[in-house]
Amino acid sequence: xxxxxxxxxxxxxxxxxxxxxxxxATVAVAATAAAAPPFRFSRMGPRGSGRQLGDxxxxxxxxxxxxxxxxxxxxxxxxTYLGQFVDHDLTFDKTSVMLxxxxxxxxxxxxxxxxxxxxxxxxxxxxxxxxxxxxxxxxLHLKMGKTVAAEGIAAKNGFDLPRGxxxxxxxxxxxxxxxxxxxxxxxxxxxxLAMIRFHNRVVDTLPASVPxxxxxxxxxxxxxxxxxxxxxxxxxxxxxxxxxxxxxxxxGRKAFEVGVAPTDVPTMPIEFSVAxxxxxxxxxxxxxxxxxxxxxxxxxxxxxxxxxxxxxxLGQEMxxxxxxxxxxRRLYDFKEANKPNLAVPAAKFNRARRIDTRLADPLKNLRxxxxxxxxxxENDPRRNLAFRNLTRAKMVRLATGQQMATFLKSKGVNLxxxxxxxxxxxxxxxxxxxxxxxQRAALLKDTPLWFYVLREAELGGGKLRGVGARIxxxxxxxxxxxxxxxxxxxxxxxxxxxPNTTTFRMVDLLLFAxxxxxxxxxxxx
Ligand code: HEM
Numbered sequence: 222x223x224x225x226x227x228x229x230x231x232x233x234x235x236x237x238x239x240x241x242x243x244x245x246a247t248v249a250v251a252a253t254a255a256a257a258p259p260f261r262f263s264r265m266g267p268r269g270s271g272r273q274l275g276d277x278x279x280x281x282x283x284x285x286x287x288x289x290x291x292x293x294x295x296x297x298x299x300x301t302y303l304g305q306f307v308d309h310d311l312t313f314d315k316t317s318v319m320l321x322x323x324x325x326x327x328x329x330x331x332x333x334x335x336x337x338x339x340x341x342x343x344x345x346x347x348x349x350x351x352x353x354x355x356x357x358x359x360x361l362h363l364k365m366g367k368t369v370a371a372e373g374i375a376a377k378n379g380f381d382l383p384r385g386x387x388x389x390x391x392x393x394x395x396x397x398x399x400x401x402x403x404x405x406x407x408x409x410x411x412x413x414l415a416m417i418r419f420h421n422r423v424v425d426t427l428p429a430s431v432p433x434x435x436x437x438x439x440x441x442x443x444x445x446x447x448x449x450x451x452x453x454x455x456x457x458x459x460x461x462x463x464x465x466x467x468x469x470x471x472x473g474r475k476a477f478e479v480g481v482a483p484t485d486v487p488t489m490p491i492e493f494s495v496a497x498x499x500x501x502x503x504x505x506x507x508x509x510x511x512x513x514x515x516x517x518x519x520x521x522x523x524x525x526x527x528x529x530x531x532x533x534x535l536g537q538e539m540x541x542x543x544x545x546x547x548x549x550r551r552l553y554d555f556k557e558a559n560k561p562n563l564a565v566p567a568a569k570f571n572r573a574r575r576i577d578t579r580l581a582d583p584l585k586n587l588r589x590x591x592x593x594x595x596x597x598x599e600n601d602p603r604r605n606l607a608f609r610n611l612t613r614a615k616m617v618r619l620a621t622g623q624q625m626a627t628f629l630k631s632k633g634v635n636l637x638x639x640x641x642x643x644x645x646x647x648x649x650x651x652x653x654x655x656x657x658x659x660q661r662a663a664l665l666k667d668t669p670l671w672f673y674v675l676r677e678a679e680l681g682g683g684k685l686r687g688v689g690a691r692i693x694x695x696x697x698x699x700x701x702x703x704x705x706x707x708x709x710x711x712x713x714x715x716x717x718x719x720p721n722t723t724t725f726r727m728v729d730l731l732l733f734a735x736x737x738x739x740x741x742x743x744x745x746x
Contacts, residue, residue: 384540
């Protein structure tokens with residue numbers, strides 16, 4: 222299972238894939254909805270034909286990006302992996318867990334569409350024969366797993382993802398969740414587990430008046446709407462300029478799927494998937510103060526890969542060792558929710574890296590398992606996440622930053638284009654000195670969208686703004702609007718699990734999920 226898509230079915234264009242020599246993007250099939258297309262992408266802006274940078278230029282740029290450094294941010298580090306969880310929710314192709322028969326073409330289409338409906342958590346629901354394995358026998362609760370005792374810390378129920386199916390060691394380690402990408406590293410895995418707990422708590426607190434036949438659907442609706450509220454009011458304004466987020470959610474979209482019927486099946490703009498929302502790659506740290514045991518930077522990114530089943534082997538155990546259970550107090554700031562008793566000393570707290578044009582250096586040499594192989598030697602550009610992102614954009618002929626700025630302005634979006642000097646100099650981001658003069662000139666003229674939105678953020682206090690913020694906010698808005706449960710369509714809905722009727726943040730979600738208990742949020746103390 223790959224983290225991202227290898228080929229893109231773009232509505233109206235067909236399937237865009239890389240040819241064998243890695244240079245040409247070809248239209249392979251003009252599939253129609255009736256032919257059950259794969260996950261449906263779309264193009265928000267113009268094509269970037271004739272504006273793609275050459276191979277050696279992309280290698281140099283990627284080399285300048287994945288060197289570590291860059292800025293620090295105030296964003297608690299948990300939000301990095303919440304973002305990764307959201308990415309997987311948005312780009313999840315539910316047909317991979319649905320039984321082919323008994324599925325109508327309309328359901329099939331919906332299943333291959335982006336929406337913020339937590340299908341990466343629920344699969345196709347407890348009644349679907351292929352998804353039943355994610356649920357307890359009551360058909361209501363999601364399964365959780367048990368850690369394995371380590372270094373004198375007992376095995377603990379409910380602190381690992383469920384595992385243990387199959388007979389080979391590899392199969393046994395594999396998480397029993399709809400989307401194995403959520404076990405790509407330990408931080409996203411523990412985020413998925415927190416969402417499982419959230420759902421289970423909501424089930425447990427449903428009023429007795431809800432009849433058995435409606436209990437699952439009611440719980441899912443409450444969970445999904447709270448999740449969307451949290452994303453709109455807490456996650457989005459941390460990574461995107463708040464003014465843009467408010468403008469999109471209050472005034473509506475200007476550029477993406479404008480005027481469509483709200484319940485029409487949404488698509489996923491490649492400008493979001495291939496560029497703007499890859500913002501999270503810049504937030505990743507090379508090391509974390511993970512918990513009491515793997516403290517002081519000993520929770521390295523590399524170990525977070527090892528203690529997962531998609532990129533690693535759980536340290537050769539069959540389940541997560543108890544020593545690796547997350548300390549959520551180090552990833553989210555519970556002082557925001559007035560819980561100083563759940564705060565750790567500042568030196569123990571983890572903050573994300575600033576959103577800018579630099580990436581933590583381990584991302585220069587991804588493990589083959591993290592991107593779906595093939596194995597490649599140290600410093601091979603295919604292992605460099607920045608090179609992969611830039612190359613993916615070339616593959617789909619993605620619009621450049623300048624093209625998107627012009628396009629968005631033509632739609633009435635108020636933004637200021639970056640100047641060549643801003644793109645060249647940035648603000649303590651990637652240093653372009655090692656590009657040749659010709660390479661630099663090409664980059665400043667036709668800036669790859671991902672690089673452009675990261676430069677915008679770096680020049681603007683570490684949040685997406687301008688082009689980047691608009692693409693992200695509009696895509697989230699549409700993905701909530703088109704979700705079966707939707708706070709965009711149900712405008713009267715208000716959260717009930719937070720401190721008041723307008724507040725529901727990630728810390729509130731965790732407090733609810735973990736019953737406000739330190740023994741659950743940080744069981745190692
Ligand atoms: C340690 C953490 C992460 C790793 C190792 C990782 C790795 C990857 C890889 C290998 C790809 C595919 C690259 C390609 O096109 O070949 C990818 C795609 C992507 N990543 Fe990440 N990523 C991480 C975290 C994140 C975060 C935090 C976000 C957002 C907040 C994010 C957003 C995306 C998006 C939007 C895609 C494209 C998805 C698609 O096309 O289906 N990633 N990532």
